[in-house]
Amino acid sequence: MEVDSVFYTDRSGRVASNPLLDQLPSYQSLLYRRKSSTSTNKRKGSTRTRLSSSGSGKWGGSTVRRQDEKQKAQTEQRPIRELAKTMAEKRRNKTQQLEEARDLSSWRQWKQNTRRNLRKLRDDAKDWLSSLQLWRGDIHMIEGMFGTGILSYFSFLRFLVMLNLIIFLLMFGFVMLPIIIASHSSGNTTYNQNDGSVCSVYPSSARRGLVIYHEHITDLLSGGGFLEQTYLFYGYYKVDKIFFSNATYNLPLAYLLATIAYLFLSLIWIVKRSATGFKRSLVSDEDRFQSFCNKIFAGWDFCITNENAARLKRSSLLYELRTDLEEERIKQKIADRTRKEKCRIYLIRLILNLFVIGVLAGCFYSIYVATIFSQEAQAKYAKGNFIVDLIYEYLPSIVITLANFITPLLFSVIINFEDYSPAFEIRFTLMRCVFMRLTSIGVLLFSLWSQITKCGDDPCICGYNHVLYSCWETRVGQEMYKLTIFDFIIIVAVTIFVEFPRKLIVNHWECGLTKWWGQQEFAIPQNVLEIVYGQTICWIGTFYCPMLPAICTIKYFFIFYIKKVSLINNCRPATRPFRASRSYFFFLGVLLIGLALACLPVAVSVAQINCSQACGPFVNYTTSWEVLTTTVYELPDGVRTLLLTLSSEAFAVSFFVVTCLAMFYVIALAGAHKRVINQLREQLVMEGRDKRFLIQKLCQAQRIPSVKSPVSNSRHRSSSSSSPSYHTSFSNNFNEALFLANSPPDSSTHV
Amino acid sequence: MGTTASQIGKDRLAEYQELTFLTKQEILLAHKKFSELLTKDERDLQNIRVPMETILTLQELKSNPFRNRICHVFSTSDIKNGSLTFEDFLDLLSAFSDSATLEIKSHYAFRIFDFDDDGTLDCGDLEKLVNCLTGETDDTRLTSEEMRQLISNILEESDIDKDGTVNLSEFQHVISRSPDFVSSFKIVL
Numbered sequence: 001m002e003v004d005s006v007f008y009t010d011r012s013g014r015v016a017s018n019p020l021l022d023q024l025p026s027y028q029s030l031l032y033r034r035k036s037s038t039s040t041n042k043r044k045g046s047t048r049t050r051l052s053s054s055g056s057g058k059w060g061g062s063t064v065r066r067q068d069e070k071q072k073a074q075t076e077q078r079p080i081r082e083l084a085k086t087m088a089e090k091r092r093n094k095t096q097q098l099e100e101a102r103d104l105s106s107w108r109q110w111k112q113n114t115r116r117n118l119r120k121l122r123d124d125a126k127d128w129l130s131s132l133q134l135w136r137g138d139i140h141m142i143e144g145m146f147g148t149g150i151l152s153y154f155s156f157l158r159f160l161v162m163l164n165l166i167i168f169l170l171m172f173g174f175v176m177l178p179i180i181i182a183s184h185s186s187g188n189t190t191y192n193q194n195d196g197s198v199c200s201v202y203p204s205s206a207r208r209g210l211v212i213y214h215e216h217i218t219d220l221l222s223g224g225g226f227l228e229q230t231y232l233f234y235g236y237y238k239v240d241k242i243f244f245s246n247a248t249y250n251l252p253l254a255y256l257l258a259t260i261a262y263l264f265l266s267l268i269w270i271v272k273r274s275a276t277g278f279k280r281s282l283v284s285d286e287d288r289f290q291s292f293c294n295k296i297f298a299g300w301d302f303c304i305t306n307e308n309a310a311r312l313k314r315s316s317l318l319y320e321l322r323t324d325l326e327e328e329r330i331k332q333k334i335a336d337r338t339r340k341e342k343c344r345i346y347l348i349r350l351i352l353n354l355f356v357i358g359v360l361a362g363c364f365y366s367i368y369v370a371t372i373f374s375q376e377a378q379a380k381y382a383k384g385n386f387i388v389d390l391i392y393e394y395l396p397s398i399v400i401t402l403a404n405f406i407t408p409l410l411f412s413v414i415i416n417f418e419d420y421s422p423a424f425e426i427r428f429t430l431m432r433c434v435f436m437r438l439t440s441i442g443v444l445l446f447s448l449w450s451q452i453t454k455c456g457d458d459p460c461i462c463g464y465n466h467v468l469y470s471c472w473e474t475r476v477g478q479e480m481y482k483l484t485i486f487d488f489i490i491i492v493a494v495t496i497f498v499e500f501p502r503k504l505i506v507n508h509w510e511c512g513l514t515k516w517w518g519q520q521e522f523a524i525p526q527n528v529l530e531i532v533y534g535q536t537i538c539w540i541g542t543f544y545c546p547m548l549p550a551i552c553t554i555k556y557f558f559i560f561y562i563k564k565v566s567l568i569n570n571c572r573p574a575t576r577p578f579r580a581s582r583s584y585f586f587f588l589g590v591l592l593i594g595l596a597l598a599c600l601p602v603a604v605s606v607a608q609i610n611c612s613q614a615c616g617p618f619v620n621y622t623t624s625w626e627v628l629t630t631t632v633y634e635l636p637d638g639v640r641t642l643l644l645t646l647s648s649e650a651f652a653v654s655f656f657v658v659t660c661l662a663m664f665y666v667i668a669l670a671g672a673h674k675r676v677i678n679q680l681r682e683q684l685v686m687e688g689r690d691k692r693f694l695i696q697k698l699c700q701a702q703r704i705p706s707v708k709s710p711v712s713n714s715r716h717r718s719s720s721s722s723s724p725s726y727h728t729s730f731s732n733n734f735n736e737a738l739f740l741a742n743s744p745p746d747s748s749t750h751v
Numbered sequence: 752m753g754t755t756a757s758q759i760g761k762d763r764l765a766e767y768q769e770l771t772f773l774t775k776q777e778i779l780l781a782h783k784k785f786s787e788l789l790t791k792d793e794r795d796l797q798n799i800r801v802p803m804e805t806i807l808t809l810q811e812l813k814s815n816p817f818r819n820r821i822c823h824v825f826s827t828s829d830i831k832n833g834s835l836t837f838e839d840f841l842d843l844l845s846a847f848s849d850s851a852t853l854e855i856k857s858h859y860a861f862r863i864f865d866f867d868d869d870g871t872l873d874c875g876d877l878e879k880l881v882n883c884l885t886g887e888t889d890d891t892r893l894t895s896e897e898m899r900q901l902i903s904n905i906l907e908e909s910d911i912d913k914d915g916t917v918n919l920s921e922f923q924h925v926i927s928r929s930p931d932f933v934s935s936f937k938i939v940l
Contacts, residue, residue, distance in 0.1 A: 080770055081845065084846075084854075084858040087770060094770065120768075120769075126850075127774045131776075148935060292904045292908055293908045294930070296881060298926070298929045298930075298931040298936065299884055299935070300817070300935060301935045302815060302847060302935060302936055303939060305811055309814070314816070314884065314886045315886070318891055328900075681911060
């Protein structure tokens with residue numbers, strides 16, 4: 001509590017009344033807003049009389065009356081339910097509005113009525129849409145038990161289910177449906193011709209002769225064998241053009257455009273969803289000022305209904321507050337560091353960062369080696385053991401999963417030595433984990449491509465290794481398929497074989513080790529990274545395996561129920577809570593990084609790498625992108641010139657320059673606004689002090705003639721000094737009576 | 752003019768829909784829950800007022816540390832005992848519903864946190880607020896040193912005119928920049 005040099009505030013900062021202060025226009029306008037809280041006409045009457053009776057408030061009275069009317073006009077325009085009043089008052093307002101509306105012209109009446117009806121229609125539509133939402137009851141229950149942090153994970157999962165479903169419908173509608181329709185209706189289809197060259201040799205991988213059952217399982221798990229020649233993979237789509245009665249359907253073009261469309265759609269949907277979160281996060285990160293207010297005023301989740309959860313929430317809030325207060329103290333300590341200490345810390349950080357880079361490089365190298373080994377083992381068609389075969393197939397996935405399991409533990413140990421502030425520690429570790437997870441997919445793809453485009457010592461005839469990879473897109477699709485399946489298996493296995501036993505052990509066996517291990521906590525960041533990893537694989541793989549989004553939809557559907565059951569039975573809420581708002585922004589941010597990462601391989605393979613000549617829709621073209629350029633050249637003149645201009649360098653450069661200029665302008669504007677806000681804040685503070693100073697002087701000046709006032713009056717005045725005053729806390733030193741030339745009636749000091 | 756008759760009339764329902772942020776389903780569900788709090792005879796009476804202790808047996812309010820304050824704020828009883836009629840209950844749910852505006856929520860949040868009902872949040876209010884959040888027993892409270900540091904931080908962040916208290920507009924300003932408020936200030940039946 002600052003020691004005000006102008007006023008002395010007592011220990012509790014209790015406001016004392018001051019009739020002068022109560023007459024200020026700003027107080028009166030707030031009073032009008034608060035008037036609704038206790039709905040008595042008497043009160044309204046009393047304030048009105050106070051206004052009229054305060055002679056010194058004549059100027060104040062007129063401004064208040066103007067504000068009165070302005071408030072009234074404002075409330076008229078707003079829907080009634082947005083007023084903070086009791087039901088009875090709202091009803092009265094409504095009848096008042098209706099009466100007034102009757103006086104209006106019929107045009108206005110009609111306008112108001114339509115507005116009201118539209119609003120009702122919109123509300124009904126929103127109702128109906130929200131009742132269709134998937135898993136509403138389950139999510140509500142989770143919210144009640146665990147709070148909004150974990151809730152955001154589950155609503156994120158729901159979002160991904162919907163996204164994958166839409167992507168699948170897109171691919172199905174534009175690529176698979178025409179083929180199915182054509183085969184049933186009268187459409188003629190032209191297939192890609194086998195032109196006899198060496199590049200278009202495609203040995204069938206279907207199994208011949210007697211097939212043992214476990215080979216079926218191997219096929220199912222690895223996407224090979226009988227699955228290879230199905231709609232599942234790129235290689236099956238051999239259709240070139242479909243001739244319907246009045247139109248030609250160019251399937252390769254549709255395939256390419258559908259790919260671009262689903263990436264674009266995902267981008268737009270994610271950005272739209274995160275728009276509000278972005279803005280808020282930027283604002284609250286800019287001025288790091290709000291953390292305490294946010295924790296105290298918005299700290300309690302009112303949707304918690306479980307007694308246990310409430311108790312845990314309380315303890316987590318306590319922990320969080322204590323940590324934040326301690327962090328403030330640590331920040332102070334950091335600012336006080338000597339130069340020698342700083343050098344030491346920087347040296348340690350450098351060494352540890354180099355160590356982290358070394359670990360990452362090691363992991364990536366092992367993924368590379370595993371991929372090459374796996375590809376070579378598959379190429380040999382070694383008819384070894386069934387299990388060994390599967391392991392060779394899944395070797396990259398196994399290595400990636402192991403790396404992603406070990407590295408977070410390592411990072412969280414290392415970060416302790418780097419001596420950052422606690423909040424930064426968490427964020428930095430998380431960033432490292434995100435980088436590890438998403439780059440491991442990139443490394444896998446890179447090693448695959450290095451295999452595909454390697455033809456011994458000579459450059460490849462067909463642009464790719466046609467002997468080993470006659471249909472390389474299908475192989476890439478199979479790898480993505482295997483990654484998805486393995487990811488799902490691991491999640492299920494960890495839940496069944498690690499989390500449930502952990503709960504049983506910790507609950508039934510008391511010893512030091514189990515106490516240290518403790519009950520499972522639902523670690524939101526790791527879980528989110530898991531599903532973002534799965535989604536990135538889906539985005540990359542959809543081009544090579546068009547049914548992958550459907551598989552991912554089903555996978556996430558089951559993951560929801562598995563995670564929910566595990567959460568309810570095995571987990572306790574986290575001690576370190578994950579803020580709901582921040583977390584949603586974090587989820588969508590990581591998802592965007594995943595999307596950006598997914599676009600890169602798809603773009604490179606569409607534009608750079610020669611598509612296989614033996615399978616797939618793009619046989620007649622060198623690269624997949626060529627189909628688009630060919631179609632553009634066949635378009636009518638005007639459209640073609642337009643499209644060519646749009647893709648020319650001149651346009652791109654000028655567009656880039658214009659975007660940069662716009663960005664600089666917006667940044668400058670934001671900086672200017674921030675400066676203005678700071679100035680206004682300072683001005684507000686000064687105005688407040690000015691006001692208090694002036695009022696004190698005024699009271700002092702009035703005290704001199706009032707010394708002769710009767711004592712009884714002063715006693716009465718001080719006893720009624722409990723009125724709610726909105727502005728300042730005054731000294732209780734003014735125990736003498738303070739009253740103005742025209743003192744207001746008694747009832748007005750108590751509101 | 753409330754109802755606790757066994758059915759809500761259609762125009763009554765439409766009126767409630769217009770005057771609150773609740774949907775039809777939510778109003779009917781609220782009516783059902785409210786009727787469950789009444790005894791069999793009370794159900795047929797109009798405008799019945801339910802005492803605070805009964806309201807606090809609701810699942811949604813039972814574990815809430817602010818349950819007493821909530822009842823006091825939304826109660827329209829003359830003797831200020833925290834009892835609620837059905838319409839008060841609807842007002843309560845409306846302010847806590849998903850579609851309520853930020854202004855309504857912050858207005859009622861301010862009144863809930865104003866423990867001494869004096870129109871501002873001063874140190875005493877803030878201290879009681881923090882104690883509600885962390886727990887009432889001795890080992891779950893902050894030490895007085897920590898409390899002092901915390902309250903000075905809060906006032907530093909929110910008290911614009913530096914008078915030592917947070918008034919309604921300062922509170923609304925802080926809330927408008929608080930990202931978690933809307934999602935946490937929510938009760939759904």
